[in-house]
Amino acid sequence: xADVYDALVSERVYKKAFPHEKAISxxxxxxxxxxxxELSECMLDIQDEIKAKxxx
Numbered sequence: 300x301a302d303v304y305d306a307l308v309s310e311r312v313y314k315k316a317f318p319h320e321k322a323i324s325x326x327x328x329x330x331x332x333x334x335x336x337e338l339s340e341c342m343l344d345i346q347d348e349i350k351a352k353x354x355x
Contacts, residue, residue: 300338303331308353319350 307322317325323346325331327339342349 300326300334300342304342304349307331319346319353 303326304322307317307325308319310316323342326334326342
């Protein structure tokens with residue numbers, strides 16, 4: 300899940316970076332594969348911390 304998030308919010312030669320909110324929405328909406336629901340809940344709980352770390 301962390302790798303998927305990193306790939307989504309990072310710019311690549313073949314795509315622009317997605318904003319944090321869009322990346323979270325895509326992951327939780329199943330657009331990037333299926334994840335354990337408990338991990339999804341944890342990601343929701345700490346999403347503000349994740350966003351802050353990636354802005355640094």
